Amino acid sequence: MTFTTGSNPRAPSMEVYLDWIVRAWDALPKNQVINSFKVCGLTNAGDGSEDDFIHCFKAHGPIPEGCVVYADPPGERFTQCCKDTGIPCAETCVYPPPPPSAEEAVCLSDNFNPFVKCYTNGKNNRACCQGKGVEKVGKGQCLDLCDGTGTYTPDWKYWACQQVVNDIADCNSKA
Known part of the structure; x- marks a missing residue:
């Protein structure tokens, strides 16, 4: 840890913060993240021409236009x-x-x-x-x-x- 000239702790670099966020996210159990949402929707092309990202939305929340939504995946x-x-x-x-x-x-x-x-x-x-x-x-x-x-x-x-x-x-x- 480094300190300022006034002996206060210096804030970590943005790289340190981002590394911590990535490690914390990777440590989360995937099922816990998935199950925290009630509805998931595919927001990209279903023909495989795009990455298969799944965006989840809270029940009764807004769902972007054009999504394919599965209430029970x-x-x-x-x-x-x-x-x-x-x-x-x-x-x-x-x-x-x-x-x-x-x-x-x-x-x-x-x-x-x-x-x-x-x-x-x-x-x-x-x-x-x-x-x-x-x-x-x-x-x-x-x-x-x-x-x-x-x-x-x-x-x-x-x-x-x-x-x-x-x-x-x-x-x-x-x-």
Whole structure:
């Protein structure tokens, strides 16, 4: 700590303040922040051309024009289903699922059918996925990820579905 000529403590630099703010923000549990708001809305393009920032607003507060608003975000249902089903890597249960780490890939392989059932809300969303051209990837195997009513064998062939993960997630999140 440095002092002024009058022996008073000198204020920290702006860099010190900003560093503290970033560390404090990063230390906050994400669920606590998300759950402190009742409604979230996407305020950017839904076609993936912009970053996927989610802006949250207090219930009954102003919501910017043009927002897509979910009163009960579908991702919460997906995550909760994975937790309730006992999938140990439930952190991957978000729309769209991120490319898994090696450890998560093993977990998802071991829990493939319960994951797909949660991902699709237990419904057959193939028609929606076909409308987005999902079947054109590989030999059509990606349609399996749109149907939570079937039983599938985990296979490397599903890695190709990362190409259409946003389309699949869009259909499944609306189920």
